[in-house]
Amino acid sequence: MAHIETALRDLNRLDLLAGGDSAIHRLDPRAKVLVTLVYIVSVVSFGRYEVSGLIPFAIFPLVMVAVSGLPPGIVVRKLLVVLPFAALVGLFNPLFDREPLLSFGSLAVSGGWVSFVSIILRAALTVGGAVVLVAVTGFAGVCRALQRFGVPRAFVVQLLFLYRYIFVLGDEGIRMSRARELRSFAGRGMGLRAYGSLLGSLLLRTWDRAERIHMAMLSRGFQGEFHARRESSFGRREMAFTAGWCFLFMLLRFVNVPRLIGVLVTGVFR
Amino acid sequence: MHMADALISPAVGAVLWTATAGTIACCARKVRQNLDERKVPLMGVLGAFVFAAQMINFTIPGTGSSGHLGGGLLLAVLLGPHAAFLTIASVLVVQALFFADGGLLALGCNIFNLGFFPAFIAYPLVYRAIAPAGSSQGRRTAASLAAAVAGLQLGAFSVVLETVVSGISALPFSSFVLLMQPIHLAIGIVEGLVTAAVVGFMAKAHPEIIGAAPRSVRGDVGFRQVVVSLLAVATIIAGVVSWCASGKPDGLEWAIASVAGKGELKSPTDGVHGGLATLQNKIAFFPEYSFPKPAGQGAKEAAALRDAPAEGEGRLGTSVSGIVGGGLTLAVAFLIGFLLRRRVAS
Numbered sequence: 001m002a003h004i005e006t007a008l009r010d011l012n013r014l015d016l017l018a019g020g021d022s023a024i025h026r027l028d029p030r031a032k033v034l035v036t037l038v039y040i041v042s043v044v045s046f047g048r049y050e051v052s053g054l055i056p057f058a059i060f061p062l063v064m065v066a067v068s069g070l071p072p073g074i075v076v077r078k079l080l081v082v083l084p085f086a087a088l089v090g091l092f093n094p095l096f097d098r099e100p101l102l103s104f105g106s107l108a109v110s111g112g113w114v115s116f117v118s119i120i121l122r123a124a125l126t127v128g129g130a131v132v133l134v135a136v137t138g139f140a141g142v143c144r145a146l147q148r149f150g151v152p153r154a155f156v157v158q159l160l161f162l163y164r165y166i167f168v169l170g171d172e173g174i175r176m177s178r179a180r181e182l183r184s185f186a187g188r189g190m191g192l193r194a195y196g197s198l199l200g201s202l203l204l205r206t207w208d209r210a211e212r213i214h215m216a217m218l219s220r221g222f223q224g225e226f227h228a229r230r231e232s233s234f235g236r237r238e239m240a241f242t243a244g245w246c247f248l249f250m251l252l253r254f255v256n257v258p259r260l261i262g263v264l265v266t267g268v269f270r
Numbered sequence: 271m272h273m274a275d276a277l278i279s280p281a282v283g284a285v286l287w288t289a290t291a292g293t294i295a296c297c298a299r300k301v302r303q304n305l306d307e308r309k310v311p312l313m314g315v316l317g318a319f320v321f322a323a324q325m326i327n328f329t330i331p332g333t334g335s336s337g338h339l340g341g342g343l344l345l346a347v348l349l350g351p352h353a354a355f356l357t358i359a360s361v362l363v364v365q366a367l368f369f370a371d372g373g374l375l376a377l378g379c380n381i382f383n384l385g386f387f388p389a390f391i392a393y394p395l396v397y398r399a400i401a402p403a404g405s406s407q408g409r410r411t412a413a414s415l416a417a418a419v420a421g422l423q424l425g426a427f428s429v430v431l432e433t434v435v436s437g438i439s440a441l442p443f444s445s446f447v448l449l450m451q452p453i454h455l456a457i458g459i460v461e462g463l464v465t466a467a468v469v470g471f472m473a474k475a476h477p478e479i480i481g482a483a484p485r486s487v488r489g490d491v492g493f494r495q496v497v498v499s500l501l502a503v504a505t506i507i508a509g510v511v512s513w514c515a516s517g518k519p520d521g522l523e524w525a526i527a528s529v530a531g532k533g534e535l536k537s538p539t540d541g542v543h544g545g546l547a548t549l550q551n552k553i554a555f556f557p558e559y560s561f562p563k564p565a566g567q568g569a570k571e572a573a574a575l576r577d578a579p580a581e582g583e584g585r586l587g588t589s590v591s592g593i594v595g596g597g598l599t600l601a602v603a604f605l606i607g608f609l610l611r612r613r614v615a616s
Contacts, residue, residue, distance in 0.1 A: 126274075133367075258599040
């Protein structure tokens with residue numbers, strides 16, 4: 001629960017950050033969503049033993065954080081939450097894949113460890129990219145982009161609705177949970193029976209709330225669409241942003257820059 | 271059970287994205303046609319309810335650990351398959367974007383694994399078969415248990431398939447299956463009990479809610495639909511298996527290459543050291559790698575250490591240049607970020 005509670009707080013912070021006003025924030029959400037997707041696909045498309053080729057891709061989250069003025073701490077904290085899970089899954093690789101692949105003098109590194117490092121890098125890069133996208137675009141922006149990309153309106157409206165009520169119901173869930181814990185002695189009332197009724201009453205309240213919301217919306221003239229404050233179009237800036245990043249990703253995908261630099265540098269000293 | 275981007279390949283991600291997008295489009299159309307407008311806010315709020323419910327835990331007797339609701343089956347019981355699928359999908363989108371639970375490319379996989387099976391297999395084929403509208407609480411409990419277990423077993427199995435076909439994790443198929451299925455059996459039982467408890471409560475407190483959903487749903491889930499969804503699953507499994515078949519030689523080739531000592535390490539040295547060094551490298555590589563016998567390994571290693579300094583240096587060279595280059599690139603990337611930051615700040 002502590003995890004979800006902090007996650008909810010982070011969600012709040014991310015949402016506030018999305019209200020910022022930088023060159024990146026002002027771009028049309030479609031450009032940012034598109035670039036992030038291309039980014040993730042190019043990161044993920046590397047072979048399982050690739051390590052050096054992945055490193056230059058760190059440039060995307062770093063530049064986005066720098067230009068948009070996001071606090072780097074929030075990205076780092078998200079990574080710290082996620083990386084242990086990636087490490088847990090990746091840890092099977094060194095166990096099952098013991099073929100030596102690299103060696104430093106007499107120290108051999110198995111393919112499993114190389115792919116383990118690769119998994120950690122991939123996780124850090126993809127999560128970093130996604131967090132940055134949300135922090136500079138905001139959920140409403142992402143939804144708007146999705147709708148412009150042709151996602152059915154019913155689903156977009158569902159996403160926006162869900163997002164609006166996460167905070168309300170999330171607080172309610174936390175309050176109920178805390179109230180039960182405070183009144184429970186020696187673990188009584190923490191079992192399944194009380195849990196079922198607790199969730200059931202939360203569900204009933206939710207249901208009633210939905211009816212009230214529906215009536216309130218009807219009386220305000222809701223016709224199946226949310227209106228956005230910030231209207232934007234896919235102009236020349238968006239074109240340049242998308243084309244530039246996509247070109248860079250393709251370049252980095254097919255040219256292994258670290259290996260070139262490494263060969264150059266170690267070649268000079270030889 | 272959320273899959274991360276780091277473990278899937280673009281091909282698998284794309285296939286599941288396509289399948290999920292198609293299902294979402296189909297469900298969205300169905301929801302607009304069939305559901306009364308009052309369900310629009312209901313779906314949104316129930317999605318938020320799933321989040322809230324996950325903040326409340328209960329202790330599992332005898333184990334000391336705690337569990338919480340997953341929510342897929344409960345949503346299907348309350349809303350019917352189509353609306354439930356949209357709601358589950360929206361929950362997963364928010365989790366992927368904000369909680370970093372599962373990645374963006376893996377979103378298709380996650381929506382499919384956690385949404386399709388409970389909404390279109392477990393609920394209509396298992397739950398409704400055991401507990402048609404107006405059943406007793408006993409039947410509902412049995413139905414919830416069976417449906418939750420079925421949904422999670424299918425979901426877990428498709429996680430295994432997707433991961434193995436992607437080929438990023440080295441986990442072999444059999445041990446991954448043996449790891450996933452029992453864990454998800456336990457999770458499924460807990461999920462089934464929780465769903466039964468909540469459905470039971472609702473049936474007592476607000477019978478029309480539990481009674482209302484089936485009526486609007488019953489007409490939807492016809493024979494044709496079942497056939498179509500089974501066909502879709504079969505197609506996807508067939509596609510996945512055929513990929514598996516074409517993907518295997520790659521891995522095999524790689525294994526052969528590494529045993530034979532022609533790994534990817536060789537190529538970068540070519541440019542720097544020139545042909546002579548490559549030749550020397552090749553000659554030096556073979557004695558060590560072409561005898562993969564476990565016996566006499568110590569002697570072989572000693573021999574390799576003693577008489578192959580050139581080869582050692584060559585490989586050391588590539589590894590070091592890889593690390594030096596990687597470190598420098600990262601430093602450059604950070605530097606660019608730092609400079610841009612200062613320019614923006616000033």
